[in-house]
Amino acid sequence: MKNKTRFATTIYLGIAIFITLGCQLASQTQPAPVSDPASDTEPAKPPTDEPTETPPLELDLSSAVLTLEDLPPGFEEYTLEDMGMTIEDFGEDDFQPEEVFVFINTQDFQMVFGFNFLLAKKLEQAAFDVGISQPDVTLPALINGIGSENVQDEKILEGYDDIGEKQIAMSMIADMEGTSVQVDVLMFRRDIIGAMVLSMNLEEQTPIITIHELGQKLDQRVKENLQAIK
Numbered sequence: 001m002k003n004k005t006r007f008a009t010t011i012y013l014g015i016a017i018f019i020t021l022g023c024q025l026a027s028q029t030q031p032a033p034v035s036d037p038a039s040d041t042e043p044a045k046p047p048t049d050e051p052t053e054t055p056p057l058e059l060d061l062s063s064a065v066l067t068l069e070d071l072p073p074g075f076e077e078y079t080l081e082d083m084g085m086t087i088e089d090f091g092e093d094d095f096q097p098e099e100v101f102v103f104i105n106t107q108d109f110q111m112v113f114g115f116n117f118l119l120a121k122k123l124e125q126a127a128f129d130v131g132i133s134q135p136d137v138t139l140p141a142l143i144n145g146i147g148s149e150n151v152q153d154e155k156i157l158e159g160y161d162d163i164g165e166k167q168i169a170m171s172m173i174a175d176m177e178g179t180s181v182q183v184d185v186l187m188f189r190r191d192i193i194g195a196m197v198l199s200m201n202l203e204e205q206t207p208i209i210t211i212h213e214l215g216q217k218l219d220q221r222v223k224e225n226l227q228a229i230k
Helices: 002-028 122-133 135-146 211-229
Strands: 076-078 099-105 110-118 151-157 166-176 179-190 193-202
Touching: 110 211, 122 135, 122 166, 122 179, 122 193, 135 166, 166 211, 179 211, 193 211
Parallel strands: none
Antiparallel strands: 076 099, 099 110, 110 193, 151 166, 166 179, 179 193
16 A cells, blocks of 8 residues: 555646646736837826636535446545545645545556546636647656656557547556556546546556546536536
8 A cells, every 4th residue: 555655646746747837838828918008108097996806616526526336346445544645745735636536446456546626717727728738748747747767658548539628648657666557647627627537557457447437437427516516
């Protein structure tokens, strides 16, 4: 369990790097304010009341996660405490996941985990979309978080257009304490919810449930959650 926990932590670091880069790129795409040439000659106008910023949404995303019902028999659910982590270990201070889920099949060695984000602000949605639409940024960020010297055969996966409104799927082989592990990652956004699911299994082993199946099931949970909160 200790080895799995250490590797899971590095995966989350890669996701945090991805989110940070996405926010930076999205902010760079915002149009710069255009100055008014007449402003230098016209007298200043009296100040007006600035519109108040809409307070952040407080929505319950606890159902927008995978559950044991979504997985084949043999998986067990783990808490963050079981993994030696807390919610504060993930993301930036002002951009942390709402919910985290972890499932492990110890007999056949497959680990499934992920989290969701509330993307209430347009900039947050844009950050997610930028990372998804630029795999040349997303994949290196994830690999750097894991440790590029231990990663090989990294690639972008195709055929995931049926999941979310925006999506990106990635696969790689990573060295975990001398054992080659296949790591598949899927990130997607649907409306105001961003989600990630990751699957790990031994390199030569066929996963009990594929990352595509996991993504479809998670997307269905997200859609059900959106219907409930709107």
